[in-house]
Amino acid sequence: MVTLGHFLLFSGLLMAVGLYGVLTRRNLIAVLMSVEILLNAAALAFASAAAFREPHLFAGQIFALFIIVVAAAELSIGFAILLNVYRTHGAVTDDAISEMRG
């Protein structure tokens, strides 16, 4: 039987995958994709916890919806930035934009 524990474990795995991607990928598009995975991990955790614990209230699902909307907005801005980074620096890796090094 699939329990809340399974969902949360899956969510945690997704989180780990996303973090790994954010921390290790050099390509910023891949980093954005990893951020997307992180967000989905959170959304999954919200939605599953709500469905199992409080089936009559939809608070968790609403959070999930919010996260999807925010993710869409974030992606559009993120890609706009990346496009400009590509125009100015000729690449979208994080070495290309390390001018703020101390």
Add this chain to the structure above:
Amino acid sequence: MSYVELSYWIPLLPALGFALLALGGRSFPGRGSGWFATAVMAVVAVLSLGLLHDVILAAPGWNLAALLGGHHEEALIKPGSPDFPFRLEWTWLAIRGEAGIPLVIYIDSLAAVVTAMVALASLFIHLFSIGYMHGEERYPTFFAYLQLFSAAMLAFVLAGNFFHSLLAWEVMGLMSYLLIGFLYKKKTAQQAQKKAFITTKLADLGFMLGLFWLYLLIGNFDLADLGSGQNLLAIGTGAAAAVGLLVFIAAMGKSAQFPLHVWLLDAMEGPTPVSAMIHAATMVAAGVYLTARFYPLLLFGGVLWVVALVGALTALFAAVLAPAFADVKKILAWSTVSQLGYMFLGLGVFGWAAAMFHLVAHAFFKALLFLGSGSMIHGAATQDIFEMDRLKKHMPWTYWTFLVGALALMGIPPFAGFWSKDLILHAAEEHAPLLWLIGLLAAFFTAFYTTRMIVIAFHKPAMESPWKAAEWTRGAPWLNLGPEEAEPDPSPPAGHHPHESGAEMITALVALAALSILVGFWGSPIFGYGLLTLVYRGEMPELLPASKLMTGYVTGTLVALAGAGLAWFWYSADPLKQRAPLWLTAALQRRLYIDEFYYKVLGALAQAPTQVLAFIDRYLIDGLVDLAGYTSLVISSLLRHLQSGRFATYAFYMLLGALALYVGGAR
């Protein structure tokens, strides 16, 4: 509206005049700023004379015969009016209902007399300056300075609170500094103003220390209350003597008494009206005035003897040095030092009222002499008496008025100095015969140098100044300047003919001559010692019938005539004959090397602690500052590696932060 209620305008008007001239002096056309300042002083003079009139009416009256007979208890014939001495009071610095330091105007007879003297002398000096300073680059500034100085001096005299006396005293010092250096492009003037400021400032420390000590003891600065029995009990004899001595040190500085006399000669670098006003008539007398105000404390612990001794020695010392000089202003400066010495001598030998009489008389005749010398310099285009060409013929007005001042200075009857100086000498004879002899000797030299000055400047044709090229006068060693840095005073251009000065200047001279004669008579026994009985406070035993003073009068006159006669005999024959050995002349002209000694020894002494302080500053304080900078450099060079500029690093820090929050929150 009585003049007493208006008295606060007396210092306030010139202060406002200063503000106006300082801000908008340049917009006056021509000599307008000078006339404006003189008009302000004219109003002040009217107010002061009105105040003096009110005070004379309100002051207690004394029966002269009883006073002269020594029956001081029965001498009071008219008690003073109940509100006399007048007192105007405003609260000042009263924070949260505490008393603060009240702003007090205290008008007793002495304050009223000196206020009138200052206002009148200042008025005529302003008038004189209109012509004398004409064509000067900073003409309005000069009058602005004179105005603020007058304001400070009047405030000093009227202040009923020693704290405000101190404030006014310091403003006077500042104006003295600014006016000595008025011709600021001259190297000598720059050095002179610094010398004056530092010397007097050093002495002023005594005033501050004495005053603050006094405040610790009695808890107020009130001038009128100083001598009250309760206060004296709280102070105690030892502290009273110490405070008195400290204040006397300040007075020595301001009044140029030995060994703090060094600055006054060089103060002559200022324009002549400044010398007349600040360095002859008013500011230098402020020291005497202050000592007179602190008299109740000076009676303890033999401080009065110090005052008398310093005064007598200075009187003689300065009078001996004066005949060695050729610069008319420097001769008069020595004379001022010497006459101020007389005043301190008078104070020291219980001749309080006589000293005050001499203060007022001296202010008028010395202002007259200085303005006269200004007129001479103006007309003859030189300060050197040897280079002046028979000024008696060319400048008769200047000659006759100068003669009045000179006779007063010498103490020839019936001129002012005769009456006042003889009263001082008489008091000295009573209490300190040795100091009386010193005073008489000083009177001899006074008559000698005055006559020498008159004979050479007014009667003799121009000749080559004997010491202008002398090796020992090259440069200005007394100002720590070498031959390249200080130029000798200019000689008159070839073909220059002396001419009489303009109407404003002559008017000022005649007015001051009249005043100096009048003041002399006012204090003389002929008119019942009017000035002395006015300032009389019921405890001074120095008044005597004229018949008892007769020996003193005759002695004084004979001594003065002897000095004058010797000078006349020598200098009308051959002014250029070298009568003193050359080394002595050199030593006298170098002011007995005292100034150079100060520059060398005191300069070196002052250098030693400054070296220590400089070391502390350079290595300790600067070191601490450098250390702070260096520390932040080291730390930042370590921390800068955190700022990798890589996006992933920051994300990692964020993760660490989130984990830390999580761990922290879970606990």
